[in-house]
Amino acid sequence: MPAIARTTPIERQIESVSSATPSYGVDMDLDDEEDELNNLNIPDVVIRRLPIYVRTLHSLIEHGQVSVSSEELATLIGVTAAQIRRDLSYFGKFGKQGRGYDVGYLSNTVERILKLDRTWNMVLCGMGKLGHAIANYRGFMRSSFEIAALFDSDENLVGEEVNGHPIRPMRDLVETMRREHIQVGIIATPRKNAQETADLLVAGGVQAILNYAPVILKVPDHVTVREIDPVSALQSMTYYIED
Amino acid sequence: MPAIARTTPIERQIESVSSATPSYGVDMDLDDEEDELNNLNIPDVVIRRLPIYVRTLHSLIEHGQVSVSSEELATLIGVTAAQIRRDLSYFGKFGKQGRGYDVGYLSNTVERILKLDRTWNMVLCGMGKLGHAIANYRGFMRSSFEIAALFDSDENLVGEEVNGHPIRPMRDLVETMRREHIQVGIIATPRKNAQETADLLVAGGVQAILNYAPVILKVPDHVTVREIDPVSALQSMTYYIED
């Protein structure tokens, strides 16, 4: 059973995460009560950087660049080269001394690590203003994600078609998720209904939740949650403003 | 002149919202001579937690609760009590042994720390679909923020009124910001135009940028940037999904 807390609730909103044991060096001893061959001690903060690497590599591919050094990538992204090399080294050796990394190969590799080499179907709960905007956003599809079904508790909205999908009643959520084996959910309900929605998603077998409602959700350990919260982002920036 | 790099570009992007670590190598010389009386070495990760504390305290106030212990607050938020006490201790002593914290007082105090005890006017650049949604979102106003002016480079959009504000041409941006002393900007332009928009915001004197475009912005050190990036958030969650 997962003994590792991937994210403490507040960190979904923020950054930095505590996992477990150091990790370095060899291994193969008696510790690890959790070696999924996968989720093997890799800091979540590293995982959260990988999508940026992928995005940046894509942009290099667009420009026709075929190889890149950690230094160049680092400059583009705004981190240190050492950090990029260390991050990648958690997963293997993908570069060549003197040459750097093959852009296409590295991009594919990181995508495979993140399991982006497939399409993830998602359910979207709460079809108010935000829900409509999300359902119409084309950025997801271009990134391994697809909104497969829309849900709202308001019977007046049920049946309306948004971007090719009908809005369905919440009572169908769990069954739909199970039937279609959907493991990713988006919450766009009002704040007060977010937790109950999360509970239903969990009942449906959700493993990842993107939460737009400004609340801390309580979910089982095996569920990952990330929050989208522009207000908190703004509120933490004003601290630094010097008048 | 702050010598501390508040945000490492990639960290703005990591996680739905977020940004920033205190600098490591950045202020290389004479040790840390940087005591703004304010930005005094307090870890950015702490600053990013404060809005959650505020939000949670508000919810307690709504429920009529007048005092709260670090333990209770911690349970609500999903962190440890020690962390909350440590975080607050960076700024002073706000609790009473045996009693905990006065909810209203603590809320006000943290808001004052974050400079939320005033209204921040913002400019919004890029009035496409997302821009319209943001302009109509009422969550900002309820949180010390107000969208004061809208901008788009498309002359066909200029003049259109959204939520009571006319869309203005980008060429007016810098002057408007200076005239109205606006220090917060939101970028909702296409990816490829985000950097040029950021440059204009900087020219206008921006100090905080909320960036919805999926790019790493290069800005001067005194500017804080946080990114809203649901795609990256999703892409980092799939890693953990066990099929």
Added chain:
DNA sequence: TGTTCATTGTGACGTATTTCACAACATCGT
């Protein structure tokens, strides 16, 4: 006023993450 109780604030410690710095090595030009 003294005793009990709950809970803070923080030094000391432990873990997590980043950076340094360099040996190892692939490639290239000659």
Added chain:
DNA sequence: ACGATGTTGTGAAATACGTCACAATGAACA
């Protein structure tokens, strides 16, 4: 074939962050 060059991958060190645990102390009440 070989030295020069550039860049990786990674131990070791440095730094940042989180937690433990407890002395200090305010409030309640006898």
